[in-house]
Amino acid sequence: MIQPPLTIPNSIDIQHAEKIVASNGTPIYVLNCPEFKVVRLSFVFHAGTITQARPFVASATANMLAEGSTKYTTQQIAERLDYYGSYFDINIDRDYSYISFCSLSKFFDPTAEIIEEVILHPTFPENELATYCAKRKQQLSIERSKVETIARENFAKAIFGERHPYGISYPEAEYDSMTREDIATHYRNHYTAENCIVVCSGNITPEVLERIKSITASLHCSNSRCDIRLPEFSTSHNIRIQHDGAVQSSIRMGRLLFPRTHKDFIPMQVLSTVLGGYFGSRLMQNLREHNGFTYGVFSAMVNFQHTGYLALATQVGTEVTEQALIEISKEIDILRTELIPEEELELVKNIMAGEMMRILDGPFGIADVTTENILCGFDNSHIQQNLERIRQTTSEELLALAQRYLNPEDMITVVVGDFS
Amino acid sequence: MIRYQHTKLSNGLEVIANRDTTSRLVAVNILYKVGARNEDPDCTGLAHLFEHLMFRGTHNVPDFDTPIQMACGENNAFTNNDYTDFYITLPKDNIETALWLESDRMMGLNLSEHACEIEKRVVIEEFRQRYLNQPYGDLNMLLRKMVYTTHPYRWATIGMSPDHIANAPLETIHQFYNNFYHPSNAILSISGDIAAEQVFDLAEKWFGPIADSPFTAPQIPIEPQQTEARRLEVERNVPATTIVIAFHMGNRLSHDFFLGDLTSDLLAGGDSARLYEHLIKGKKLFASVNAYISGDVDAGMFVFTGQLLPTTSEQDAEAAFWQEMELLAEGKISDYELEKVKNKFEANTLFGELNVMNKAMNMGYYSMIGDLPLINREVDIYRSITKQEVADFAIHTFKKENSSTLIYRAKQ
Numbered sequence: 001m002i003q004p005p006l007t008i009p010n011s012i013d014i015q016h017a018e019k020i021v022a023s024n025g026t027p028i029y030v031l032n033c034p035e036f037k038v039v040r041l042s043f044v045f046h047a048g049t050i051t052q053a054r055p056f057v058a059s060a061t062a063n064m065l066a067e068g069s070t071k072y073t074t075q076q077i078a079e080r081l082d083y084y085g086s087y088f089d090i091n092i093d094r095d096y097s098y099i100s101f102c103s104l105s106k107f108f109d110p111t112a113e114i115i116e117e118v119i120l121h122p123t124f125p126e127n128e129l130a131t132y133c134a135k136r137k138q139q140l141s142i143e144r145s146k147v148e149t150i151a152r153e154n155f156a157k158a159i160f161g162e163r164h165p166y167g168i169s170y171p172e173a174e175y176d177s178m179t180r181e182d183i184a185t186h187y188r189n190h191y192t193a194e195n196c197i198v199v200c201s202g203n204i205t206p207e208v209l210e211r212i213k214s215i216t217a218s219l220h221c222s223n224s225r226c227d228i229r230l231p232e233f234s235t236s237h238n239i240r241i242q243h244d245g246a247v248q249s250s251i252r253m254g255r256l257l258f259p260r261t262h263k264d265f266i267p268m269q270v271l272s273t274v275l276g277g278y279f280g281s282r283l284m285q286n287l288r289e290h291n292g293f294t295y296g297v298f299s300a301m302v303n304f305q306h307t308g309y310l311a312l313a314t315q316v317g318t319e320v321t322e323q324a325l326i327e328i329s330k331e332i333d334i335l336r337t338e339l340i341p342e343e344e345l346e347l348v349k350n351i352m353a354g355e356m357m358r359i360l361d362g363p364f365g366i367a368d369v370t371t372e373n374i375l376c377g378f379d380n381s382h383i384q385q386n387l388e389r390i391r392q393t394t395s396e397e398l399l400a401l402a403q404r405y406l407n408p409e410d411m412i413t414v415v416v417g418d419f420s
Numbered sequence: 421m422i423r424y425q426h427t428k429l430s431n432g433l434e435v436i437a438n439r440d441t442t443s444r445l446v447a448v449n450i451l452y453k454v455g456a457r458n459e460d461p462d463c464t465g466l467a468h469l470f471e472h473l474m475f476r477g478t479h480n481v482p483d484f485d486t487p488i489q490m491a492c493g494e495n496n497a498f499t500n501n502d503y504t505d506f507y508i509t510l511p512k513d514n515i516e517t518a519l520w521l522e523s524d525r526m527m528g529l530n531l532s533e534h535a536c537e538i539e540k541r542v543v544i545e546e547f548r549q550r551y552l553n554q555p556y557g558d559l560n561m562l563l564r565k566m567v568y569t570t571h572p573y574r575w576a577t578i579g580m581s582p583d584h585i586a587n588a589p590l591e592t593i594h595q596f597y598n599n600f601y602h603p604s605n606a607i608l609s610i611s612g613d614i615a616a617e618q619v620f621d622l623a624e625k626w627f628g629p630i631a632d633s634p635f636t637a638p639q640i641p642i643e644p645q646q647t648e649a650r651r652l653e654v655e656r657n658v659p660a661t662t663i664v665i666a667f668h669m670g671n672r673l674s675h676d677f678f679l680g681d682l683t684s685d686l687l688a689g690g691d692s693a694r695l696y697e698h699l700i701k702g703k704k705l706f707a708s709v710n711a712y713i714s715g716d717v718d719a720g721m722f723v724f725t726g727q728l729l730p731t732t733s734e735q736d737a738e739a740a741f742w743q744e745m746e747l748l749a750e751g752k753i754s755d756y757e758l759e760k761v762k763n764k765f766e767a768n769t770l771f772g773e774l775n776v777m778n779k780a781m782n783m784g785y786y787s788m789i790g791d792l793p794l795i796n797r798e799v800d801i802y803r804s805i806t807k808q809e810v811a812d813f814a815i816h817t818f819k820k821e822n823s824s825t826l827i828y829r830a831k832q
Contacts, residue, residue: 001520001523003481003520004516004517004520006514009511036442038771075692081690081691081692082691082760082761082764083760083763084767085767131701131704135700138660138707138727139707141659141660142658142659142660145659247552248545248549279485279489280483280485288542292540292542292544293541293545295542295546295549315549315553316545317545347486350489350492354489354510354511357444361443361775362443
């Protein structure tokens with residue numbers, strides 16, 4: 001049978017978020033998709049780990065929001081959400097914390113009553129904090145017995161500097177001295193009206209919106225806007241960490257670049273996709289398909305509020321670690337010396353377009369992309385612009401970028417494994 | 421509620437179509453009714469290795485991934501003990517690219533010695549990454565070996581050992597393809613903004629010409645009834661001791677399955693569930709705790725698992741699990757609690773129907789277990805379950821002589 005012809009989508013239409021401002025100044029972005037009988041409501045606070053005054057307090061605050069409020073105990077909150085089949089997700093990165101609630105449309109009302117308690121009136125009870133700290137401490141020590149965790153933490157240190165808020169990691173024992181007051185203070189300073197954006201999607205009826213507005217308007221204002229001054233980055237290049245008995249080595253390689261708003265971000269995203277951003281990428285072909293060194297290898301551009309970096313990560317058999325490092329360097333070298341063939345570049349562009357379509361399939365995905373755009377200062381027309389920017393990228397441009405940004409002397413390499 | 425239409429081609433391929441007018445994507449799922457339970461005990465891991473080999477190209481299309489990616493599509497696959505599933509999502513106008521590739525690799529593979537060797541190495545690295553180089557990586561393997569003495573569920577999908585994969589002869593691999601990869605052993609399910617008649621026409625166009633080669637798979641041995649409590653204690657270099665207690669329960673189509681599933685939700689479905697409330701928050705015995713069913717097609721497992729806090733003794737932890745089972749057996753369940761897990765099941769069913777890929781995958785799955793309409797009946801089944809039924813389930817399942825206990829002890 002012969003290959004059927006292809007249609008390549010050259011536009012992605014995504015609805016624009018309607019922006020409303022609550023009476024305390026907090027913006028609310030509305031993506032109404034009434035054909036889905038669900039509601040998702042997300043609060044994003046500028047309260048990531050770089051804003052914390054002591055170790056682990058940012059994540060503890062976010063994770064303990066639902067552990068008790070002035071009206072309800074943690075049990076009651078969990079009970080009520082479960083009873084209506086509603087749930088929430090808490091995510092935190094270096095810059096932001098994201099708290100999202102999902103419910104069936106028909107149960108939004110009783111869910112909103114809990115949302116209000118969780119976002120506006122958390123009490124961070126002492127006994128729940130003790131349980132939380134014991135649990136997290138143990139989880140972290142398990143995580144840190146894995147080579148990939150050790151590599152990830154040390155890569156961040158290497159790229160940003162050991163003391164930099166983007167690079168720092170703390171010993172588990174820091175959980176022992178965390179107090180309720182630390183968390184309450186973090187909440188008071190950072191979970192405020194001027195530190196927040198709200199994004200809602202799904203079946204947003206006028207009644208639902210009124211409720212969302214009223215919850216948002218009750219966020220307290222703090223007069224002290226916290227300005228975070230980031231120190232200079234300090235980079236170290238080659239780090240090897242011995243991990244006895246590891247049958248695989250974890251490799252991370254990359255370099256500091258720039259945030260999403262930089263003019264070269266999108267073409268560098270194309271370049272990192274060519275290198276290791278999809279199943280048939282150059283690194284995957286080399287390390288997995290031709291050599292069988294690994295189960296997988298990936299590279300990507302990673303975006304922070306104040307910067308961004310390119311990184312690749314893989315785990316390879318202990319005995320082939322050195323060979324794998326050589327092959328990785330070779331692939332980066334080829335990007336710096338040879339034009340990417342037309343057909344391969346076309347393929348990568350189509351993959352990136354398809355990926356955007358998949359992320360945007362369904363009301364929750366649209367909300368995620370909208371949030372990311374807003375945090376970078378864009379609106380949703382940015383998606384179409386991105387697609388066009390990807391389409392315009394040429395092999396010549398990518399070669400020039402590789403020569404500029406992928407010099408071996410700028411690369412940071414972290415390897416964790418058993419070298420004995 | 422997933423609306424679907426169903427047909428069967430003359431070569432035995434089942435085709436199921438769901439129309440979703442909200443999506444610009446189409447999901448094409450193809451499920452082969454073969455998993456690790458169909459393997460020979462001396463050559464395990466083959467079903468999963470085969471899933472990998474299905475991406476190694478054919479005489480006609482040497483590279484499977486590139487045409488999918490060129491069509492803005494994404495594809496992947498997974499294998500478990502019961503079946504192997506391949507799925508593709510792509511813009512709906514490109515649906516024929518997916519059908520072309522799937523029909524092509526159902527017709528024949530190009531399995532060279534070299535391709536097999538490389539893929540074996542990749543799978544062995546997967547074995548290392550996921551099972552050998554991870555804390556607790558071998559826990560499930562130890563558990564299976566204890567719970568099952570006879571049924572092939574006694575090994576994990578990845579296989580019993582990397583040696584089985586390394587030593588699998590090319591001849592055996594070819595035979596495996598001939599036995600299991602043909603139209604009457606497969607289910608094609610599609611969700612997207614395409615009318616069912618058109619889906620059926622396209623299925624006929626691409627898959628109709630493939631000749632079937634029926635094969636009668638050997639009977640899978642039945643696990644004999646367990647009559648004595650089993651116990652295994654191991655010591656590993658991990659930060660915290662984990663305790664697992666597993667019980668045999670009914671197969672996927674028995675009423676026992678729904679009772680087991682609902683019971684596991686009572687115990688561990690969400691933060692307000694019993695185990696979390698009683699054992700983490702209340703007695704503060706565990707750092708994490710769970711109860712789940714293995715969800716297999718043949719008679720499967722009901723599993724309790726908990727990771728101990730450093731201050732907790734193994735005896736207390738084990739006793740706490742048995743007390744929870746006792747509470748259920750005594751019927752100490754409130755109407756409110758039962759209603760809660762039923763509501764939650766209904767909501768999760770709806771959240772799971774928001775995108776085309778989940779729907780296509782689910783249709784294939786329910787057809788594979790032999791009861792496609794069950795896909796829309798399960799919420800009602802859960803709604804009808806009574807307290808007494810849960811208590812009865814606990815009484816006949818959570819018995820010492822039906823238990824296997826694994827103490828996975830942290831080295832001091």
